[in-house]
Amino acid sequence: MTSTEKYKQEIAAHLNASPKQISLYWKGRVGLYALLKAMGIGQGDEVILPAFTCVVVPNAILYLGATPVYVDISDDHLNTTFAHIKEKVTPNTRCILVQNTFGLSSELDQIAAFAKDHSIYTIEDCTHGFGGTYDGKPNGTYCDAAFYSTQWNKPFSTGVGGFSLLNNQLLEQRLKEVNQELISPSLKQRKTLGMLIRVRKFMLHDSTYWPLLRLYRSWSKTGAVVGSSTATELETIDLPEGYFMASSSEQEKVGIQSLKSLHEFSKLRQKSGLIYNEFMRKHGQWNYPDSVLPNHSFLKFPVFVKDRTRFIQKAEKAKVRLGDWFLSPIHPVTANYELWQLDPHQFPKAEFYSNHILNLPTDSKNTQKVLRFLLDNMDELISWEK
Ligand SMILES: Cc1ncc(COP(=O)(O)O)c(C=O)c1O
CATH class of the missing domain: 3.90.1150.10 (Aspartate Aminotransferase, domain 1)
Incomplete structure (x- = not known):
């Protein structure tokens, strides 16, 4: 069995899903982009999302020429509410993105049912929530699809990394076609990520944690090491070169261990x-x-x-x-x-x-x-x- 097959199998087992429903990516955001693309979202379409998120989320929407429609969050749980989402729905709404903020999703059953009734797709941003549940079901299993992150500080880590779960079978073929456009990470990218994963072990110690964190942040800003986000992602809404990238076997092997x-x-x-x-x-x-x-x-x-x-x-x-x-x-x-x-x-x-x-x-x-x-x-x- 290849590392890709094994990793998908392990992930799927945690989600009570089949490995066929899982796609692997270089980062979680790439999974979101792939899902939106598979849903056929583009120019003139509106995607509802929380106004309390990571910039790479509206980026994925904007790269496809669609319009992000933000919703404020609730004092109770820092997530969007069904009532506020409903107010933002228009005939152009094609997708509702709900977020598992810090590991908590809210009102998912109502949102997913409403969206289905109105032929609107739903995606759960589960970048914080792999391993957790919503009303007893694994996070990510309520909506048409979900995407997850395995970046530093996530439920489990592969340095950077991510994957998606597809629950809507009607999108299966389209997602397969979209995934065929993925490029492979270069040897240099794989090597630097491998080096960072090894260095990270030193961050377990308080004496090295803060100096190394500062160093990593300043290096990743310049693009010298694989960082969370590139300057293009933080300063523009242009699709960065090399963005649509598959996972590497190194990430898959580390993922299998971390799981x-x-x-x-x-x-x-x-x-x-x-x-x-x-x-x-x-x-x-x-x-x-x-x-x-x-x-x-x-x-x-x-x-x-x-x-x-x-x-x-x-x-x-x-x-x-x-x-x-x-x-x-x-x-x-x-x-x-x-x-x-x-x-x-x-x-x-x-x-x-x-x-x-x-x-x-x-x-x-x-x-x-x-x-x-x-x-x-x-x-x-x-x-x-x-
Ligand atoms: C809410 C949220 N969505 C999406 C992402 C993107 O995940 P990734 O860095 O794996 O692309 C993050 C990153 O931390 C996040 O916090």
Whole structure:
């Protein structure tokens, strides 16, 4: 069996799916692009998406000439709601993208049923949610399709990487044809990714974590190493050269290995997430309502701070590894929003939350250290009564 077949088989087993439903890509965003293309989405079509996402999501829509239609998020769970999505539907709506933010999807059953009734496709952005469930079913199995990421800090990692799950059989042939256009990663790209995966082991230590993170971020900005996003993706809406790329056998082999510890990490994340939620509630901070907790896989736990720079500095001193996802409604872009057809002021909740958000780690065995740090810095958090 090839690494491609084995990897697809392992992924499919976690999703109660068949390996035939899985496609592998160099990054998760490539999977989204392939799915949209297979759905025939293009010029004049509208795709609904949250105004609290990663810029590569509207990019995939714009590369195909379609129009992103943003929806604000809810105070309750930081996801879009069915009611708000419905308001944005027009005769040109071809697809609704729902996001599993930090490991939580919301109102999926209602959204998927409504979309089906109106002949609108649905895609679940499960980049945060592999291994978790929604109403007892694996994340990604409610919509016509889903895409997942295996980039750094995702439920399991292959450095960069991603895959898609297709649930709508009518799209099978079309996706197969689209996937035939995938190019292969170059030897240099495969080698640098392999090197980064090896170096990453050193980031397990607190003494090297912050210096290496800074180095990686500055190198990936210049394109010297395989980074999360290229300058073309962050500064333009032009399809970058070499974007539509297949996975490499190196990613597949690392993926097969990393999947072995997924279950253990998923359990740890859920446990930590529930501990943080209880703590935040007790201290009058933003927290999730009980009703959504069973569906949350807690890849990260959001906190809202008054001064982000100061809080990050304090966390580094206390050796607490914070994440900084969704620093803007189309993370990490903070300028020229009009290129992405976004006016952030139209989305006051997404704008407010992205101005104050940081994320707590849920995969650390030492939640007590994080809680101590929070207790020492309660005056830095925005107090919140629901
Ligand atoms: C919400 C969301 N969607 C899509 C992506 C893109 O995933 P990838 O980096 O694998 O392309 C990310 C990346 O982290 C993300 O956070």
